[in-house]
Amino acid sequence: MRWTCAARRIEPVLKVENLSVSFVTRMGTTKAVDDISFTVDKGKITAIIGESGSGKSVACYSLLGLVPQPPGRIDGGRALFHDQDLLQLDPTALRKIRGRDIAMIFQDPMTCLNPYMTIGRQLMEPLLYHKKVSRAQARSRALELLEEVGIRDPVSTIDNYPHQFSGGMRQRVMIAMALINEPELLIADEPTTALDVTIQAQILKLLASLQAKRDIGVLFISHDLAVVADIADQIVVMQQGRIVEAGKRDAIFRNASHPYTQKLLHAIPHGGKPGERPVCEPLVTVRNLCTWFGSRKSPVKAVDDVSFDILRGEVLGLVGESGSGKSTIGRSLLRLVPVTSGEVRFEDTDVTALQGRALKNLRRRMQFIFQDPFASLNPRMTVYDTLAEPLLLHGLESRGTVGAHVLKLMDDVGLARAFVRKYPHEFSGGQRQRIAIGRALATRPEFVVADEPVSALDVTIQAQILALMQELGREYGLTMLFISHDLSVVRQLADRIVVLHKGTIVEQAGTEDLFERPQQAYTRQLLQSIPGRTLLNLDAPLGESTA
Amino acid sequence: MWRFIGFRVLQSIPVLLVVITVTFFLVRIAPGGPFSGEKAVIPEVKAALEAQYRLNLPMFEQYTAYLGDLARGDLGPSFKYPGRSVNELIAAGFPVTAELGLYALLVAIGIGAIAGVIAALRPNTAQDYVPMSVAMIGICVPSLLMGPILILVFGIYLEWLPVSGWGDMPGDKILPAITLGSTYAAYIARLSRAGMLEVMSQDYIRTARAKGLPEWRVVTGHALRGGMIPVVAFLGPAFAGLLSGSFVVETIFQIPGLGRFYVQAAFNRDYTMILGATVFLATLIVVFNLLSDILAAWMNPRLRSQFGD
Numbered sequence: 084m085r086w087t088c089a090a091r092r093i094e095p096v097l098k099v100e101n102l103s104v105s106f107v108t109r110m111g112t113t114k115a116v117d118d119i120s121f122t123v124d125k126g127k128i129t130a131i132i133g134e135s136g137s138g139k140s141v142a143c144y145s146l147l148g149l150v151p152q153p154p155g156r157i158d159g160g161r162a163l164f165h166d167q168d169l170l171q172l173d174p175t176a177l178r179k180i181r182g183r184d185i186a187m188i189f190q191d192p193m194t195c196l197n198p199y200m201t202i203g204r205q206l207m208e209p210l211l212y213h214k215k216v217s218r219a220q221a222r223s224r225a226l227e228l229l230e231e232v233g234i235r236d237p238v239s240t241i242d243n244y245p246h247q248f249s250g251g252m253r254q255r256v257m258i259a260m261a262l263i264n265e266p267e268l269l270i271a272d273e274p275t276t277a278l279d280v281t282i283q284a285q286i287l288k289l290l291a292s293l294q295a296k297r298d299i300g301v302l303f304i305s306h307d308l309a310v311v312a313d314i315a316d317q318i319v320v321m322q323q324g325r326i327v328e329a330g331k332r333d334a335i336f337r338n339a340s341h342p343y344t345q346k347l348l349h350a351i352p353h354g355g356k357p358g359e360r361p362v363c364e365p366l367v368t369v370r371n372l373c374t375w376f377g378s379r380k381s382p383v384k385a386v387d388d389v390s391f392d393i394l395r396g397e398v399l400g401l402v403g404e405s406g407s408g409k410s411t412i413g414r415s416l417l418r419l420v421p422v423t424s425g426e427v428r429f430e431d432t433d434v435t436a437l438q439g440r441a442l443k444n445l446r447r448r449m450q451f452i453f454q455d456p457f458a459s460l461n462p463r464m465t466v467y468d469t470l471a472e473p474l475l476l477h478g479l480e481s482r483g484t485v486g487a488h489v490l491k492l493m494d495d496v497g498l499a500r501a502f503v504r505k506y507p508h509e510f511s512g513g514q515r516q517r518i519a520i521g522r523a524l525a526t527r528p529e530f531v532v533a534d535e536p537v538s539a540l541d542v543t544i545q546a547q548i549l550a551l552m553q554e555l556g557r558e559y560g561l562t563m564l565f566i567s568h569d570l571s572v573v574r575q576l577a578d579r580i581v582v583l584h585k586g587t588i589v590e591q592a593g594t595e596d597l598f599e600r601p602q603q604a605y606t607r608q609l610l611q612s613i614p615g616r617t618l619l620n621l622d623a624p625l626g627e628s629t630a
Numbered sequence: 631m632w633r634f635i636g637f638r639v640l641q642s643i644p645v646l647l648v649v650i651t652v653t654f655f656l657v658r659i660a661p662g663g664p665f666s667g668e669k670a671v672i673p674e675v676k677a678a679l680e681a682q683y684r685l686n687l688p689m690f691e692q693y694t695a696y697l698g699d700l701a702r703g704d705l706g707p708s709f710k711y712p713g714r715s716v717n718e719l720i721a722a723g724f725p726v727t728a729e730l731g732l733y734a735l736l737v738a739i740g741i742g743a744i745a746g747v748i749a750a751l752r753p754n755t756a757q758d759y760v761p762m763s764v765a766m767i768g769i770c771v772p773s774l775l776m777g778p779i780l781i782l783v784f785g786i787y788l789e790w791l792p793v794s795g796w797g798d799m800p801g802d803k804i805l806p807a808i809t810l811g812s813t814y815a816a817y818i819a820r821l822s823r824a825g826m827l828e829v830m831s832q833d834y835i836r837t838a839r840a841k842g843l844p845e846w847r848v849v850t851g852h853a854l855r856g857g858m859i860p861v862v863a864f865l866g867p868a869f870a871g872l873l874s875g876s877f878v879v880e881t882i883f884q885i886p887g888l889g890r891f892y893v894q895a896a897f898n899r900d901y902t903m904i905l906g907a908t909v910f911l912a913t914l915i916v917v918f919n920l921l922s923d924i925l926a927a928w929m930n931p932r933l934r935s936q937f938g939d
Binding site (some may be wrong): 147149178179180181182183186187189191194195196197198208209212244246257259317320331 | 794832833834836837838839840842843844849851852855856929930931932
């Protein structure tokens with residue numbers, strides 16, 4: 084599995100050989116990283132791809148001594164950084180390298196900056212600690228870097244706290260913080276996973292340009308092949324702690340030999356959904372919907388004068404960045420938030436006027452699937468209770484007969500019947516989303532709002548859940564509002580797409596029309612932000628979507 | 631910010647009113663009265679006394695008259711200390727109690743926060759178990775047991791410290807402060823352990839480590855502030871609790887504080903003194919709760935910016 088760059092002599096910044104890491108717990112020893120070797124070259128980007136639990140993060144954290152030991156244990160191997168073995172260094176020496184020669188960027192900029200400290204203080208910290216500079220020097224350096232990573236007006240924002248920045252801006256601050264000591268190696272752990280597509284595209288571009296300018300090595304960790312397709316030089320694919328395939332980017336995309344790599348490639352959503360559906364009359368009509376929050380004087384117009392139809396049997400994709408009001412629309416349709424004005428009709432019923440029992444009856448016919456299946460499932464309820472509750476609540480089954488129905492639901496969403504007495508924490512993310520789907524379908528609704536149902540999941544799991552939703556949609560004859568920030572996911576499922584920006588509709592069109600002939604500048608910008616366009620342009624025999 | 635404070639102050643008025651009303655009627659329902667002693671009092675004298683203290687009026691009129699006085703800040707005359715008003719008695723006793731409470735609070739924060747942080751740095755090791763077990767004992771042992779134990783050990787066997795009095799001998803304030811503070815030290819230790827444990831598992835602590843900061847800087851610079859917010863929020867109720875709970879310690883160590891007046895007043899059915907002390911302490915509890923809420927909110931930049939305007 085070792086590969087070298089024989090053609091050109093590029094010196095590696097980091098050379099990892101036969102690294103093995105395991106976790107020792109009372110339950111036994113688990114090998115998290117098993118005998119992996121890779122290099123990061125000067126001025127190049129090496130991407131490590133794998134699903135959560137594949138050991139990719141553990142491998143990188145262990146290089147810097149950031150894996151707590153115990154329970155972590157480094158079983159062997161070398162990690163050469165300038166001829167010193169990082170794994171053999173004592174904690175103090177390693178600490179001096181951290182943040183000075185090797186810096187890190189983490190996944191979630193929302194939680195990775197200290198909320199109690201101004202960003203200026205956090206930025207200056209590595210400089211003050213590692214180099215002998217005065218506070219004034221550190222501050223001016225921090226201002227320079229903030230400018231460079233694209234923070235507008237750094238002088239007036241440097242003393243702000245992290246919560247005053249958006250997610251994308253915080254990630255820029257993280258990047259500035261990592262680069263402030265001009266490290267030779269940057270480890271970026273899923274730096275764009277928590278961001279919107281357009282922001283993701285900006286951050287990737289920024290990272291690539293900063294990396295090229297400084298000629299530093301980057302180790303880029305991601306679960307998403309599409310994300311690294313545009314920027315990586317080398318790709319290392321990991322599964323269950325091992326490297327299954329490694330090589331130059333184009334080689335991986337063209338001639339992936341390992342089945343797991345092929346599966347990852349196929350899991351990248353591309354192409355539209357197969358087959359068209361007969362067009363019917365609208366099931367849900369939305370007219371001039373406004374949902375405002377906050378005070379009367381200065382309301383936050385989350386949804387502002389939005390009108391659209393959802394036809395019976397179709398999947399309508401609702402696309403927008405965070406803050407565009409797409410989730411609020413979904414919640415407004417089901418009256419989960421109070422509607423300010425406008426009309427929502429479900430068949431001939433005005434949903435906004437319903438009260439009490441009538442509303443409850445309607446809710447049986449309209450269901451909601453949430454983004455985070457862990458947060459939306461009650462941790463104290465077994466799967467059985469979760470699935471049985473809506474059936475009993477709406478009087479569809481009695482205590483005696485509900486069991487059979489629950490088991491049927493388990494079959495439908497592809498969960499083993501034996502799992503029925505388990506609690507949510509015992510399941511993986513994908514399985515939890517299956518439970519959530521089962522709960523939503525329990526009452527045999529006609530209309531389902533799915534709010535980012537797959538964005539918390541790994542790509543291969545994403546593909547499975549999308550396939551499941553497609554299949555169940557057909558089987559149950561569902562009409563669906565599918566909300567997502569990810570255009571490529573929506574493309575797979577939706578018949579038509581509504582693009583939302585700052586609470587108003589920018590464009591609505593049939594899925595293929597929108598992708599082929601976007602009318603609005605904002606839509607084009609969204610489309611250009613889809614990661615992995617390089618990959619789609621490679622004329623490799625990737626095959627059609629198999630999801 | 632000011633709206634929040636104003637709202638909370640308004641909120642406290644009905645709370646205090648309920649406290650006053652309930653206490654007023656409860657002490658009067660309790661059997662006995664201020665002038666029913668072992669020696670019978672001549673009826674004429676008793677009548678004169680009752681008239682002087684408005685006890686001859688119907689109960690509801692007594693109540694409204696008391697509220698009227700209270701609105702003017704007058705807590706009324708003491709029944710058992712003739713010639714002295716409740717205001718004077720509280721003014722005499724409270725500074726002593728407040729001083730004791732302050733020392734006890736310092737003991738509680740000092741011991742509690744340090745023990746909690748130390749325990750949180752190495753969870754589920756001896757460094758965690760030992761201080762936390764001691765804290766558990768601290769919570770379980772009431773001060774009426776803790777006081778005598780400390781007196782026995784440090785006062786009588788070791789003869790290191792005086793066992794009673796307040797400001798009469800050097801070091802006589804140490805044992806009462808420790809006795810009173812120990813329970814709260816234990817609570818604070820548990821709170822700060824939980825707070826620190828939560829913060830230490832946050833992503834931004836990992837960021838701080840990735841910057842190459844030494845561990846002590848990670849703890850003091852990044853973790854402490856967030857970890858101590860629950861403790862700060864607890865300080866208000868804790869100080870109020872120390873003040874109102876000090877009567878046991880004051881009685882054990884013969885300290886002339888408010889608590890002792892309070893206990894004696896209860897035995898003597900000194901209606902105005904009971905009421906006055908209750909109203910006074912209830913007000914303190916409300917005020918300190920508000921102060922610690924403001925402080926805890928102030929420590930969180932996110933809430934602070936909401937307060938700012």
